[in-house]
Amino acid sequence: MCDDWLGIVFPHLEKVLVEWVRVEGGVVRVKARTRDSALQCPDCGVPSCRVHSWYQRRLADAAVGGRPVVIDLSVRRLFCDVADCARRTFAEQVEGLTIPYGRRTVGLLGIVQAIALALAGRAGARLAAVLHIAVGRVTLLNVLMALPDPCSRSPRVVGVDDFATRRGRRYGTVLVDIESHEVLDLLPGREKEPVAVWLARHPGIEVICRDRAGAYAEAARAGAPGALQVADRWHLWDNLATAIERTVIANRPCLLAPEPSAPSARRLAAAPPSTLNPDTGMEKWLVTRTRERHQAVQRLLARGWTISAIGRELGLARHTAERYAHCENLDGLIDRSLRTTRLDDYKPYLIRRWNEGCTDAARLFREIQAQGYPGSTPQAVRRYLRPLRTGLGSIRSPAPVLKPQQVTNWIMWNPQHLRADEQRQLGEVLARCPELSAARGHVHAFAQMVCNLGGDSLPTWTDAVHADDLPALHAFADGLQHDHQAVVAGLTLPWSSGPVEGHVNRIKMLKRQMYGRAGFALLRKRVLLA
Template identity: 85%
Template sequence: MRVRARTQGGVLACPDCGVLSCRVHSRYRRHLGDMAVGGRPVVIDLLVRRFFCDAAECARRTFVEQVEGLTTRYGRRTVVLLEVVQAIALALAGRAGARLAGVLHIVVSRVTLLNVLMALPDPCLHSPRVLGVDDFATRRGRKYGTVLVDVETHAVLDLLPGREKEPLVNWLTGHCGIELICRDRAGAYAEAARTGAPGAQQVADRWHLWDNLTTAVERTVIAHRPCLQAPEPSDADTRRRMATAPPSILNPDTGMEKWLVTRTRERHKAVHRLLAPGWTISAIGRELGLARHTAERYAHCENLDGLIDRSLRTTRLDDYKPYLIRRWNEGCADAAQLFREICAQGYPGRTPQAVRRYLRPLRTGLGTIRSPAPALKPQQVTNWITWNPQHLRADEEHQLSEVLARCPELTAARTHVHAFARMVCDLRGDNLTAWTAAVRTDDLPAFHTFADGLQRDYDAVTAGLTLPWSSGPVEGHVNRIKTLKRQMYGRAGLPLLRKRVLLA
């Protein structure tokens, strides 16, 4: 649909000097796209006039009249259509925005949408009183950025490249009046806050403190894996074996260590034997025939039990082995019959060969075999220790009580976790010194490491456990940034991502 129009009479003021002019220089026709009507695109053919500026002191000789609310300088769209295109570009960016614009009968390409979005001016934001700082990944594991948020108004202030010290120091130097800085436990942000805003008080985020504590709990649970397995009444050899090794690393058929576990122990010992005289990681890898990242993993291993747990391989038959042992004890020795029974329960195997291999050692006349009690997973016990006790089910509370009864170290860990939780919930940062001293009296290396980290960042941790401010609004914006990044298939650079975040 094409609409022909023209401007009429009157005098206009020069946009530079403001002197009125009525002398027409020339006329020409502009073609403006407008919102669709009845499913048809609309084009306005507007005849406009060019005027002379007769002011001698003005540098402009001619100027073109603009229709308020309809035209803009050098614009090929009406004001209304331009606002719609800007909204589409801000919400969906390139290809997705072009598809939506086509449904609305707006002829625009993905490149034009991106150009319109990048041409929008940045919002003018004042310096905040309480600043929130956190990092986000533009390419996970390789490339990161920093998001700055006004914690009081929850508005995003800026996105900075990288998560190093220098960009944040430069930003803080140009913004005065910051009194509080909420951050995570990153040392780069702490140093940047001390350098760029030395008068601001730093506040360590409580969620990150709790996450660090959870990591310490998980390492403690992994270090005491044998306590997670309930002891079973058996013969003397079995009891001695259960006392010296977790059941997860034993072969239920032979009673010996699985070969993967043995290989892991031997590799770990060999790597550390060469590491002691000063061998490099690359040289160790060449000597032992290991990939460099594999040799590095063994060299930096803090907990051999955790490394062994990751090396174990599971089979599709593992979930059905207790049932097979029970049926064997009931007198059913037909592998084909047992295969059909576990297939009815959801076993995905196609042949009974795995069942036959598993039953072969049982045919040596061992008689009745006791099905081993399943061992609890470290992550499961970690969750039970760090969760609110009121949120545990009765069976979970019972299993946790049995584990704690077998392991005094985990009992002490749970006591420290509950004490720290009360500090976090009640904002009792004045109890931090007493809590740290209580932790050091127990033999919990992971908790000692956590306490040392709190001591190095004592002022910020105390403020985080005392003041009501936190990085909650910042974490919310980080999730929104992830959504926008994935919406653009991870291909958006920081300038485009910054525009969409700041102008949303």
């Protein structure tokens, strides 16, 4: 009965002789020794049973019943009697229980390695404490870094993309086997040379999926000149969306609804602009700050200052200073600085009801609350209507203010996914702007190529784009011509960088889990093995 119980609780001790099991000070102690059997010399492989000496090993094991387990194991040191063998003695190892110089059993070591891979240092140490495993964060990191890298292999289809270890400053490159969706390697930096060297060391690559970055294109030509380069379709679509947004910004006046031409017997007042504070009637401080920062950055830029110097002078982050320096449309920058509220979607309804004669804020609040407004008090409604009470006559109901990004999304989305009101507003914008109407037609034609893998139609599409007066789309089409072979392959072959983008998201999760304090070597180890 006792032997059966030991076999159930400690199955990994079946190859040793257990002398006793006790609980001492909250720790389960197991006393055991190895069996008297011949063992092979690790060098020459000749069995030996002549004992040189005995010694004690103390091994930590996985907890049982919420108590740590310690195994006091007596093992032998044996002679090797082969005269030609360089080893005179060797220590005994128990398969499935011990490893050379190890202070943990094989089973506990596997648990510690799994914790280190999943949680790394501090978080792993906290979980280990819950599991009654005495291990510190530094030990977990050492165990993780001691794990061997996966075996190197030469894939047939490779995907390459960059990821940020510190956004705007340090980057890395991830290479993924597109067929098996496994990470092949992580390289520091996103320059041409490391990628080209890695590709040259892995012959047999036939297809390379990449984004539109020129460094990766040059690396593919240098490291794997015989491989076919494939431009990722998602990046092509994203580049098209950027060109469409620039086109919408260039035609921003078309987003405004036309003024009513019918004369009115009453004085009409415009609804309060979103840039003004409804309490004071003055410009919002965020708008003023954005305008002043833009003027200051442009003034210093005209003097020849660098982006970094401008940021230090004005106390701005480098990305913020760069955004103001490269701003092509100040109104769009101001729109992005304004904070949206939960009342924005209900403002057109409030204006319409005000014109109908309903000026009771409490009643209007109950009406929009029935429509789904999440507010619990009418204070926001009163605050919005306060400037209207000081005006004379009724207020015309303005059309919702459309933002370039919103119109861009409507143009890029599948028409079947638009709501009825979105289709109506987009139709009104396209009716006022033939340029945006033509751009939408080009977007739909490009979407057909992407969905149907019709890369053969690319020359016809670029010719049609150049036939219209759309400078932003002309630049996009010219960029496609410069990378023509890879773009046609991306629009024709089924390969894409989708698995790579998935691993980039996983890398971001692992990086943030370590709070950005881990080095590249640790991040690489976790990505390759986790």
